[in-house]
Amino acid sequence: MNIIKSISVKNFRSHQNFSLSCNKPTTLIIGENGSGKTSILEAVYLAMRGKSFKGTDAEMIRRDADYYRVELSYIDREKIIIRYNGSHKEFDVAGKKSRRLPVKYQYPVILFEPDNLHLVGSSPARRRDYFDHLFSQMDEQYSIALRKYARALKQRNDLLKNTTATPDNVFSWDIMLARYGTELSLKRQANISKINQTLTDVYREIAKNTDNCHLHYTGTIVDENHYLKTLTNNFERDRIYGHTSFGIHRDDYEFIFNHTLASGSASRGEIRSIILALKFIEASIINEAIGKNPLVLLDDIFSELDEARQTHLIKNFKNHQIIITSTTTPKNLPIDIEL
Ligand SMILES: Nc1ncnc2c1ncn2[C@@H]1O[C@H](COP(=O)(O)OP(=O)(O)O)[C@@H](O)[C@H]1O
Ligand SMILES: [Mg+2]
Numbered sequence: 001m002n003i004i005k006s007i008s009v010k011n012f013r014s015h016q017n018f019s020l021s022c023n024k025p026t027t028l029i030i031g032e033n034g035s036g037k038t039s040i041l042e043a044v045y046l047a048m049r050g051k052s053f054k055g056t057d058a059e060m061i062r063r064d065a066d067y068y069r070v071e072l073s074y075i076d077r078e079k080i081i082i083r084y085n086g087s088h089k090e091f092d093v094a095g096k097k098s099r100r101l102p103v104k105y106q107y108p109v110i111l112f113e114p115d116n117l118h119l120v121g122s123s124p125a126r127r128r129d130y131f132d133h134l135f136s137q138m139d140e141q142y143s144i145a146l147r148k149y150a151r152a153l154k155q156r157n158d159l160l161k162n163t164t165a166t167p168d169n170v171f172s173w174d175i176m177l178a179r180y181g182t183e184l185s186l187k188r189q190a191n192i193s194k195i196n197q198t199l200t201d202v203y204r205e206i207a208k209n210t211d212n213c214h215l216h217y218t219g220t221i222v223d224e225n226h227y228l229k230t231l232t233n234n235f236e237r238d239r240i241y242g243h244t245s246f247g248i249h250r251d252d253y254e255f256i257f258n259h260t261l262a263s264g265s266a267s268r269g270e271i272r273s274i275i276l277a278l279k280f281i282e283a284s285i286i287n288e289a290i291g292k293n294p295l296v297l298l299d300d301i302f303s304e305l306d307e308a309r310q311t312h313l314i315k316n317f318k319n320h321q322i323i324i325t326s327t328t329t330p331k332n333l334p335i336d337i338e339l
Contacts, residue, residue: 022321050091061086108137127252215255
């Protein structure tokens, strides 16, 4: 069940030299605020996903140092070494060097951090990022389409800012937006309905009640030609505003709790249970999509949950390797390292 064996970092954030062995299914890291717990999870994530969840490479180099180095050893995969010297980043895997972590050496990770508890009430952009990120881990084509869409959108918006722009100038980008936008929209709809198949049941398991919850993806695009036509029809308006008003970059994901918006109706505890349920489902749909059990990183989340939810969390992820950070010692969990 264990996936990774150890992580070592040099000049990474506040750590000059730090190593952690993960011999058990659950590794618990205890330390005060600012002691460098999140940084360790960041290094693990970087080695498994190819980039950080929070910062740039330059930010990760320890102040006053001129490079960082991260080495992650898997149990039965090639180990990953990453070096960054302020201008050049290099992944070293199986004797081959590359600037990006090749997809076949990426490994799925579920990161659960306190900020996730605000997902329900945060901005549409944050929710889009959140689900884009999840769907990218499940499907390489999704992440490719996402990059191509973002590039086309930027090009089109740049052209629109020019007052002499004509529909012909942007048409090739319209085609790209329609193609990749439709693909992304369809995949988002399919993935959200997959999540909805179990969301209420998993939620009820956690909350021990009979409330309903589901996600509503506001995007409805299913047809590439219609998408293209809408972009063309909107040209004049878009030129006046200087940006593209129609498309999947405007869509949102609404959390619905007992048939109304959860952000206005669910309590703090209910929202915690909804997010917990979502995390459980993420693990199973990633597994279903790519046949790998994600590594689970719980960053400072344990103390945010009551004992019943903590137990539920550990039980649910019993088939996963977990790394937990916390400022206080949770009951019933042995400490593996104290920072
Ligand atoms: N590049 C860096 N060089 C040195 N220290 C850093 C760097 N980036 C962040 N830090 C410091 O690391 C500490 C935060 O580490 P973090 O992993 O977030 O701690 P924790 O999660 O335990 O609260 C802060 O004191 C911050 O100032
Ligand atoms: Mg932290």
